[in-house]
Amino acid sequence: MKIGELARLTQCTVETVRYYEREGLLPVATRTEGNFRAYGPEHIERLRFIRNCRALDMSHEEIRNLLGMIDTPAAGCGAINEVFDEHITHVEARIRELEELKQSLRTLRDRCQSERSVNDCGILHGLTEMGSAPRKEKHTHLG
Amino acid sequence: MKIGELARLTQCTVETVRYYEREGLLPVATRTEGNFRAYGPEHIERLRFIRNCRALDMSHEEIRNLLGMIDTPAAGCGAINEVFDEHITHVEARIRELEELKQSLRTLRDRCQSERSVNDCGILHGLTEMGSAPRKEKHTHLG
DNA sequence: GTTGACTCTATAGTAACTACAGGTTGTGAA
DNA sequence: TTCACAACCTGTAGTTACTATAGAGTCAAC
Numbered sequence: 001m002k003i004g005e006l007a008r009l010t011q012c013t014v015e016t017v018r019y020y021e022r023e024g025l026l027p028v029a030t031r032t033e034g035n036f037r038a039y040g041p042e043h044i045e046r047l048r049f050i051r052n053c054r055a056l057d058m059s060h061e062e063i064r065n066l067l068g069m070i071d072t073p074a075a076g077c078g079a080i081n082e083v084f085d086e087h088i089t090h091v092e093a094r095i096r097e098l099e100e101l102k103q104s105l106r107t108l109r110d111r112c113q114s115e116r117s118v119n120d121c122g123i124l125h126g127l128t129e130m131g132s133a134p135r136k137e138k139h140t141h142l143g
Numbered sequence: 144m145k146i147g148e149l150a151r152l153t154q155c156t157v158e159t160v161r162y163y164e165r166e167g168l169l170p171v172a173t174r175t176e177g178n179f180r181a182y183g184p185e186h187i188e189r190l191r192f193i194r195n196c197r198a199l200d201m202s203h204e205e206i207r208n209l210l211g212m213i214d215t216p217a218a219g220c221g222a223i224n225e226v227f228d229e230h231i232t233h234v235e236a237r238i239r240e241l242e243e244l245k246q247s248l249r250t251l252r253d254r255c256q257s258e259r260s261v262n263d264c265g266i267l268h269g270l271t272e273m274g275s276a277p278r279k280e281k282h283t284h285l286g
Numbered sequence: 287g288t289t290g291a292c293t294c295t296a297t298a299g300t301a302a303c304t305a306c307a308g309g310t311t312g313t314g315a316a
Numbered sequence: 317t318t319c320a321c322a323a324c325c326t327g328t329a330g331t332t333a334c335t336a337t338a339g340a341g342t343c344a345a346c
Binding site (some may be wrong): 009010011012031032045047048049051052053055056057069070073074076077078080081084085086087091092094095098099101102104105106108109112115116117119120121123127128130131141142143 | 191196219221231242258263
């Protein structure tokens with residue numbers, strides 16, 4: 001199977017497939033005589049795995065960790081649970097963050113109930129009067 | 144006032160200040176004889192505005208739009224409300240997305256209640272069995 | 287004058303793709 | 317066999333919002 005078909009089967013692009021190979025997520029493919037990549041069922045399965053993880057907003061690093069556990073099973077699946085639990089925690093943290101953000105936005109938005117001149121806009125005044133927010137600490141890869 | 148002080152006052156870095164100037168968010172500063180940037184109160188105010196918007200996860204484009212409205216006030220603040228409303232809508236959409244994601248993660252996670260070998264892990268089987276997720280459409284800048 | 291902090295520009299890197307240029311291969315139809 | 321077109325290849329650059337670094341210049345205090 002060539003790369004176009006693999007991409008179609010796993011609902012992504014050939015560029016993404018090549019990118020995953022370069023990133024080491026997908027095993028390097030064998031080549032035809034014409035230097036085309038040749039794929040078999042194990043690549044479908046692996047790429048499907050990767051795409052599902054990505055759909056769950058897992059980072060490449062997280063995926064790499066999981067793949068490592070699959071490829072060199074040393075113990076039970078406790079470590080996999082840990083990756084998942086950590087990811088869930090990150091998702092929850094990001095949700096909380098966005099909820100707070102939404103509150104702030106609503107509070108600001110409620111300062112402007114009727115059309116007035118830009119110079120009198122409660123939102124803009126709010127944005128100007130607020131002390132500037134401290135720089136954010138690095139947080140999740142979820143945005 | 145020099146750039147280090149401005150950065151300190153607005154709780155960001157000199158690199159970020161220079162970046163905002165390059166991006167056109169912050170007006171170009173005048174220069175001292177030694178080619179150091181010189182800032183006054185209007186820069187403090189503008190940078191504070193920008194940082195507050197960023198703290199609200201507004202994109203540079205959104206900020207640029209708001210600044211345009213401030214600098215060339217043509218009508219009332221209806222347009223500002225629109226920018227805000229649209230941003231709030233994006234935040235809400237992202238929250239929903241993450242909530243669904245969290246559900247999926249929990250469902251998968253619940254397939255693994257006890258320590259077993261990696262080969263028998265319900266999570267991994269789930270990730271492999273799932274049809275791969277279709278490519279995501281471009282969505283908000285919120286992650 | 288010296289030293290150390292601050293400033294400058296230019297460049298590159300981060301994450302996860304996405305797009306494109308220019309060249310090669312393969313397949314089906316004429 | 318030839319041709320046209322689709323698919324493939326590598327390499328490079330771009331997206332967003334920073335962040336870091338190299339190497340050089342400026343400045344204030346000692």
